[in-house]
Amino acid sequence: MPWYTRLQNIFRSGKISLEIDSELGFHLAERVDHLMAEGMPEGEAWRQARLRLGNYGIQKERTRDMNVINWLEVAWSDFSFGLRQLRLNPGFTVVAVCSLALGIGANTAIFQLIDALRLRGLPVKEPSQLVAIDTAPDFYIAGSYSARNQAFTYAQVEALKQNQKAFTDVLAFGTDRFDLSTGGPSRFAEGLYVSANFLRVLGVTPIAGRDFSPEDDQLSCSSPGALLNYAFWQREFGGDLKAIGKTISFNGHRFPVIGITPPSFFGVEPGQRFDVALPLCTDNLFAKDGKGRPYQREAWWLTVIGRLKLGWSIERASTHLRDLSPAIFRNSLPAEYRPEDAKPYLKNRLRVVSASAGVSSLRRQYENPLWILMGITALVLLIACANLANLLLARASAREREIAVRQALGASRSRLLTQLLCESLLLAVIGGVLGACLAQVLSRATVVFLNSPQNQVAVPLSIDWYVFSFVAALAVSTCLLFGLAPAIRASGAVPAAAMRGGRNSTATRERNGLRRALVAGQVALSLVLLVAALLFGRSLQKLFAAETGFNSQNVLAASITSSGPAFANEDRRQQLFRDLQNRFDTLNGVVSAAPVWILPISGFRRNERVHAENDSASKGSKLAWINFVGPRYFSTMQVPILAGRDVTSRDKGNAPLVAVVNQTFAKVFFGGQNPIGRSFRVEQEVGKADLLFQVVGLVADTKYRELREQIQPIAFFSIDQQPQTPYNRTFVIRARGSLDTVARAIQRQVADLNPTLLIEFKVLDVQIRQSVLRERLMANLSGAFGLLAACLSTLGLYGVIAYMVARRRNEIGVRLALGATQGNVFALILKDACIMLAIGLVVGMSASLLLSRYAESLLFGLKGNDPLTLILAAALLVVTAIGATLIPARQAARLEPVAALREE
Amino acid sequence: MGKSNNDKLQGTLTLLVLRTLETRGPLHGYGLCAHIQSVSTDLLRVEEGSLYPALHRMEQDRWLSSKWQVTDKGRKAKFYAITERGRAQLALEKESWERLTRGVSQVLQYS
Incomplete structure (x- = not known):
């Protein structure tokens, strides 16, 4: 009898017991027959037979023991005894179980998060071979940086691809939100710009339709397709296979759906989902001049992951990339860099880190x-x-x-x-x-x-x-x-x-x-x-x-995006934004409204190298944060103007460039003296003349990017003097009464003006609370x-x-x-x-x-x-x-x- | 016939049972008992009950297989038969028994 029957026997002791009884009973009966045949009287024969069998109880017990796994039987009886004890003391049991459940539950919950973000391998082929390209210490970055994860420029990725020997292949991706809406309230999809080999490097094949082809890597793509995530496909198309070949609109452009990724595949970022992947060249398509970030050498936006060749360790690949770094950075040097940027840039070094669990900004943060x-x-x-x-x-x-x-x-x-x-x-x-x-x-x-x-x-x-x-x-x-x-x-x-x-x-x-x-x-x-x-x-x-310096209560931010050929002309856009401003100003429930380029505490930032007019450039420039605002921005945000004036609608076009600065700016660049009437220069990229601004106003200090930051020197420029009017403009609106009512009214006004306009609302208070999510x-x-x-x-x-x-x-x-x-x-x-x-x-x-x-x-x-x-x-x-x-x-x-x- | 006899027997019980089943074919517990006693001309007597734990253990070790059958007298009895594994075990037990008796008799004959 194998072990599992012995295991079973523990739980059917009754049957075993009967069997042994009948076996021993047979023995006794045979013996009695035998003895009686020899002439013994029946009563005496039974006595004799029992005597010769030995102690019946013990023999039976020992026989039974041979048929069960002993320790397990003991454990089983301990277990049922324990259960009985716990039932006898319900109060104790409840307290004990509850406190343990709370303790273990809390631990497990946190561990699950760690597991999901850190420990679990990506659901792709051989995740242990995947590595992310990372920066060595003291890495110098200048330009525009738009990525959650460690990012590189397109030129760097190309240079890396041409020279490297460590990887079977290298993929690159950038993240973005794509607007699904064709007018009215914005509806966003989480999007990826990917190199055509994205899925192939990961070893993932679409469950329907096709993958990108190498032609999709050409920068002048005219009609790229879209790969949809399984969940997004379910949501938007109800899982209909006919979706393939249909078109879907992102940021006002239409894309044919070419394929669906498998349900288990969530990209390479645990903690983030993606809805749709488009080829890298799409960024050019979205750029108004057709020259998106692939053409901009100072745009850092691509996260890079490679699959190690067999026999290559992370250390070996790191050494390899360090040796390659000088060539990579020489070949990708942005032409716009001044010598003081170029020097540290060329000293940059790369390395690799494991990406078997993917790359994750959430992980870094949490x-x-x-x-x-x-x-x-x-x-x-x-x-x-x-x-x-x-x-x-x-x-x-x-x-x-x-x-x-x-x-x-x-x-x-x-x-x-x-x-x-x-x-x-x-x-x-x-x-x-x-x-x-x-x-x-x-x-x-x-x-x-x-x-x-x-x-x-x-x-x-x-x-x-x-x-x-x-x-x-x-x-x-x-x-x-x-x-x-x-x-x-x-x-x-x-x-x-x-x-x-x-x-x-x-x-x-x-x-x-x-x-x-x-x-x-x-x-x-x-x-x-x-x-x-x-x-x-x-x-x-x-x-x-912490003083933000402004009053965020009852402030709504409405971000309005124009698109399409109707607004290709800059004058049209300026006219549009003026019309919007006028409509908002007269709207019921609006105390005041003003345009702003970068909403405070939104995480976005822009800084420039600035030096005061009288200082010679050799004395060195310092970084100042910049923003563009319209008239009444400061009164809308309730930031006191301490001296001078606000920007006005006359500060536009060819009028002299003006700036309103904060107290810290005045301290840093003008030694704390009255800055009104003074001038400062903003350095431009190589080959262009510095811009000269005159300070017309001084405002109280405000936070710029996040609550944690030290107050920074900030220069506010007139939004009508922005070098190029963007397609998008944010208005801050101080409301009276319910923000919802005002938002609906604004939405009606915007739709009334032009139904193709996209609009997204943020409540400033909520945004600020969201910005300290980790702390909360x-x-x-x-x-x-x-x-x-x-x-x-x-x-x-x-x-x-x-x-x-x-x-x-x-x-x-x-x-x-x-x-x-x-x-x-x-x-x-x-x-x-x-x-x-x-x-x-x-x-x-x-x-x-x-x-x-x-x-x-x-x-x-x-x-x-x-x-x-x-x-x-x-x-x-x-x-x-x-x-x-x-x-x-x-x-x-x-x-x-x-x-x-x-x-x- | 003291208790010591029983103890000595315990170690060789496996050997006796396997050997008996090998030569006589399937037997029930009482039959085994009777056979061992008659063949050994009553030299070996066992507390009959202690046969059963041994039988069940050997069945667990899959040296024996068992079947409930009706005897000539119409009683239900559990019949044991030797398996292939049992035969292999018997060879081992025989050898170790012979080694033991040889060793013991050499010691006894030494003077």
Whole structure:
């Protein structure tokens, strides 16, 4: 009989037992026949037969043992015994399972995110061969940079492709949003510009239609096709195969659909989805002059991934690219670069990094926070374990007698130990299963939190082997953490002492030592978590409190895009934007409206090299941030004009170039003197004359790109003096009343003026909140976990104190009878708690100081060892802990001595 | 006949059972018992019940196969038969038994 029948036999003991009975019964019957044939009377024959068989019970038992896997049977009985124990104590079971589920669930949720962003290989052919081209340290970049990931210029990619020997092939891609709408509200698809070999290098084939062909790599493509992502195809075409060959509109251009990518393929960026891939040359098509970024040598927009040839390691490829770098950068030097740009540019070096898990900006941004959150959730789990250990210790002393009886009946210590551990393991497994379910909700909620209209996050969360083994490992280690010590304790009891029963005041001292240590440890861990929560919370608060310099409340940003030949003429566009401005100005509910080129705190930026007119160029230019605004921009944003005037509608065309500067600009370029009437030069690319601007106004400082930044010198130019009027213009609109109503009114006006215009709204307040998403995530999650930790450890402290008061009723009764006052007893109990608290605080404080360094890079406006935060956290913990102690202490003090002593 | 006899027998029980089944073909437990006793002219007597754990273990090891059959007297009995694995095991057991007896008798004959 193979092992699996022996396994089955465990669960059909009844049948086995019957079989053995009939086998032994046959034996007896035969023997009786034989003996009676020899002349023995029947009764005597039966006696003889049984005698010769031996002890029937033992023989049967031993025979049965041969038919089952013994240890497994023991485990099975332990398991059912454990289940019975848990059912007998529903209160304990619920508390234990819930705290474990919370702890394991939080850990698993964070781990799933890490797994999706970091650990899991891309669902493509041989992902381990994929590497991303990366920059060596001190990499110099000048020009326009538009990419989430490490990006390069088209010229660099071409130079790399021609010279490299390390890769079988190299793919390049850029990211963009394509507008699906042909008029009215914008509807965006997440798009990729890809080299024609994109899918081939990854080893992915379309499930329908065809891949790009090498001709699609030609820069003058006239009618490129579009590859659709499976989910997008389902969404837009309902999964209809007839979609292939149909056309679809992106940014006002029509593209034939040529193929569909497989459902599992999400591109090479975990955390981002893509809807559609177009060939690189499409960027030229979208450019109004037909010369897009492939022609611009200072446009950094392409992320590059190569597939290593067999036998090439990452190190070898890195060395190879470093050696190639001088040639690559010489061949791709932008003509516009001035010598001071060219020199560092030519010193640039490339290297490669593994891309087996893809490239991800989300990973870069969130990897550190996720590891920190992982640490935080691990601490929460530890606290939960400590709590459970305490509960189990308490239960162990309640079960002392039961265990002593079993020992006395001959149970070995190891047998008892496995039985007790089996109970813990049951708890851990139930907690783990619930936790894994909880994690699915938590991790998805986190992803939803990270989503914003500007940045569609799509993290493929699923339970893979990594996650499964993580949960299993977590369950087993927690079981050992909280179950082992109490089990060793309980199984080591001396039966005689336990059987004697009654209160034993001397033996408790040592036993409570472990419980006290556990509580002190919990206090220490919670302090660490509270410090983390407060650090992130206060950091966020500081970010929000940070003066943006403008009033973002009730401000709507409407971005309007014109397209098509109707607006090819610059004058037409200027006229359009003037018409829009006029309509907005008279609209009901609009306080004021003004155009702006770059919306503040949007993450976009533009800087230029500037020097004051009187300074000679040799003295060196400095970087200043620039923006273009229209009249009344400052009053709309409620930025005070401190001196001079606003830009006006007369600052246009050939009128002298004017600028309004902020205070920091005046400080940096004019030494803090009144800048009105002074001039400065903005350097242009090589071969063009500098532009001379006259300062006409001074405004208060404002933030430009993000809340975290230091105030930068900013020059605001007149939007009517922009070198080329773009097809797109953003208006900031200060509204009265509901923003929705105003948005609808604006939409009607825009559609009324021209139905082909595209429009996208942003609420400035929301945009600012979105810009500190990471900080909000950290503050919210660490806050929640800190709170949970504080609750758990307060509960633990209360439990231990209450338990000790109960154990010491006798002693307290004696003390009270001998004349101790209620105050004495109260102080006695409180002192006990305070010692644990103090030890916990000291340990926790040191741990916090040690650990907070790792969070420092994520903090704004305060250091990791911020004294106020430490004091606040400690105070919070002391107050709740003392509060939790007061109840049992009061109970002890009010003890009726006679009643307490009578129980003896 | 003391308990020591039984203990000594335990080690050789496998050998006896396998050998008996090899020569006599399928037998039930009682038949095995009776055969061993009669062939050894009652020299070897076993606490009959201890045969069954051994039989079940050997069946687990797949040296024996078993079948429930009705005997001549109309009783249901479990018949054991030796398998290929059992024959291989028998060869091993025989060899080690012969080695043991040879060794023991050499020690006994030494003077």
